[in-house]
Amino acid sequence: MWNFLARNKQVAAMMGLLAAAALMVIYLTTRSGGSHNVRVVEHLIAETEDVSDDAHIFSTHSLPSDDRFMPSIGNGHIATNVFSDTVYMNGLYNGRKGESRRARIPAWANVRLKSTLTNHPYSPVYSLDTKHGVFQVTVDRDRSVVTQRIYAHKYYTRTIVNQIYVEPKTHADPNFVHHEIWIAISQMPGPESKDIAFESPIPEIIENTIVWKACGKTRETEDPVYQPLPVDVCAYWTSVPDHLVVPHFRSRVFTFVMTVDKNETVARQEFVKILQEDGEELFEKHVQQWVRLYQQGGLEIEGHLQLAKIVHGIWYYFLSSLPSEESYLPLDRFYGLSPTGLARGGTFDDYEGHNFWDTEIWMFPSILMLYPRYARKLLQYRLDNAYVASELAKLTGNKGYRFPWESAYTGVEVIQPCCPDVAEFEQHVTGCISFAARQYLAVTRDEDWLKHGGCSIVTNIADFWASRAVINYTNGLYDIENVMGPDEDHSNVTNSVFTNVVAGYSLYLAQYVSCLCKSYYMAKAPDHWADIAWSLAMPYDETLDYHPQFQGYKRGESIKQADAVLLGFPLQYPMNISTRANDLNYYESVTRGTGPAMTWSMHSIGQLDIENHLKAAELFNKTFEGYVREPFKVWSEYRRPRVGAVNFHTAMGGFLQTLVFGYGGLRVALDRLELRRPQLPPAATRFKIRGIKYLGSNLTLDIGVMETTLTVSSVDDNWPLIMNNGKYNVTLVPGLTVTLSGAGPFTIRSVPWKDCKLPADKIGQNYLRPIGL
């Protein structure tokens, strides 16, 4: 497995390119920021160059000076920013209500080579290997090469591993007197935790090794009713000496581990097991899990190295925060994917590790196409909190389930203290969860999910919206008042178009799902839900042929981020192409420059839809330029020189959607999958979406300069697939490669799912309803 070493030597040989790369960064920064020398210098210190030409590996000779741009390692149970003093764990929060945030565990796994801490003649190479889920430091010294591997084990999920491999060099002079090699190291766990009251660490002997154990409890619960007791945490770690000694003739690997869990027995069992493992086998088992994950799917880009790297970085960061598929000991329940992932979330700046609509609208869609099992886990987090959502609905005088704007350990509203009005009004989060369920059902037809909570969550969300819609007798339409759309610059509005469409879709979906579930689940009023959706107000300006964001929106007022534009995508609300174009062009002109990157992802997809390719490419650039921080492709919420939340998974999710649903052209509907004008992203020469899981099949879309094909690896017998390739209807069978000719859309359909009428999805059909009906 030590071929990493060889690769890093190549990297070292590339040092000559470094100067050129630095110049390029100056050029890019000056151009994109339109700024002055001072800022350029700041950037160069804060970010450093990625000198690797491997799309999966990000390498550098010096770390970014801004710690926030350090990469993370994680496995969905635990995660840490490399070299930080903090480890976070899935579902471990401390603090009351809006103060609830990820609880800091001291990083007893933070081991540093002394030679990388001080000014030294040796030039270390730091690499993030996204393919194998490992961060690596290599130091080429006078008498040895030292390599440190740091990873959150993907099979032993409670464990963070540090392995230091020392390889002595043979001396050219045979008369040279050899001495032992000493390598100074240092454990840097940081100060005591303010969030967890740990007892003093206790030494123990396990497997002939001195180890340490520390147990404690979180200091404050999130909510007195839903969490009466604090949470226990126990950590075990191997003791770290201040130097390693290696004989001059033989290489050696030293392994240091830290395990942590809420359950002491689990932390201990896994720790003992690891101490019995051979160092190389331990690493192999970890790598195997990552390899298996990537076998299931991925995006491959040729001809544009930077784009390929960004994409690999995103999947690496996403999968680092998602639970392992196989683990030594059973996993705890999963507490969701938050805007800055599992490795961050201890501060207000990085959203405290809470869950928002970001998960369902921004991250979920691409994960669903390649890893539907993870999509189910994301929905499961909401199901686990359904009871609390029903209580919130009651508290606010509504019915069904009302999900909080921010949700962490218990599922109660944990809005940050700054912004209570956001929690009060941004109710669309509940509709976004239903929309994610709709896409999930469209892609999987997972009956097991419906039986285990799916029917219930979908119908209860419809109940919520039915109780929020108020009939307006002047026109016979239902209004939804006192809401806030995604544009947080406009609060407490009536009939936000985004809110009303997700509400309307929620109501229609419940009618459809009631039919799907009828043999085992009794729904209350399926047709009533659909009636409300049909008559929900839908602001539309006939003269200007566009959607005002809400009733009473004054044209020209600036907005924070994409809102009405989301009707076109992801919501795919049917409208004339002229309306779509007007929405896109108008809202682009009023979106303030300081918003997050996701806005431009959706504008880019929209411009592709209306076949304005040049504009789409320009906006595509805007989705990542200035947001992706070198060398480890960490995303900031705001464009340089501002930062905001890091590592901003929400924007990564938007960017991935531009590739999968924009350039890739995938469109999910309840009765079909469409490939709409698949095309190459700007400057790429090949773009592959590998492992698309549609109704249990496995498909690969391969877009090249000359032709586009769809290859079938497998098809689920229950869901035979027929595709229209632009000329004929073709039955998709394993091994088949279909060439797509023309622009499409190419449609893939199966047999219908039960005898259930698809949702009408028409909202605001403006007619006067007789009063009283």
Ligand SMILES: *[C@@H]1O[C@H](CO)[C@@H](O)[C@H](O)[C@H]1NC(C)=O
């Ligand atoms: C802790 O884990 C052990 C072993 O899996 C299990 O038997 C025990 O019930 C767990 N304890 C708690 C409090 O969950």
Ligand SMILES: *[C@@H]1O[C@H](CO)[C@@H](O)[C@H](O)[C@H]1NC(C)=O
């Ligand atoms: C899906 O097909 C791709 C391409 O043939 C293959 O690499 C991958 O292993 C398959 N995935 C699954 C889960 O079958």
Ligand SMILES: *[C@@H]1O[C@H](CO)[C@@H](O)[C@H](O)[C@H]1NC(C)=O
């Ligand atoms: C009813 O609709 C009319 C016309 O859209 C609007 O002006 C009025 O404010 C609405 N009434 C209420 C109570 O919302």
Ligand SMILES: *[C@@H]1O[C@H](CO)[C@@H](O)[C@H](O)[C@H]1NC(C)=O
């Ligand atoms: C929201 O608007 C309503 C009028 O529709 C008003 O009564 C209420 O006080 C407003 N709430 C806030 C927090 O501004």
Ligand SMILES: *[C@@H]1O[C@H](CO)[C@@H](O)[C@H](O)[C@H]1NC(C)=O
């Ligand atoms: C869409 O275009 C058609 C034909 O021009 C027109 O009849 C219809 O009213 C338009 N629909 C909307 C919602 O503007």
Ligand SMILES: *[C@@H]1O[C@H](CO)[C@@H](O)[C@H](O)[C@H]1NC(C)=O
């Ligand atoms: C996008 O950015 C790249 C370089 O970052 C540039 O070469 C290309 O011209 C840009 N494309 C558009 C359409 O602005």
Ligand SMILES: *[C@@H]1O[C@H](CO)[C@@H](O)[C@H](O)[C@H]1NC(C)=O
């Ligand atoms: C392909 O199948 C669709 C749906 O079954 C049908 O409407 C269409 O006519 C077929 N097209 C051809 C070319 O056979």
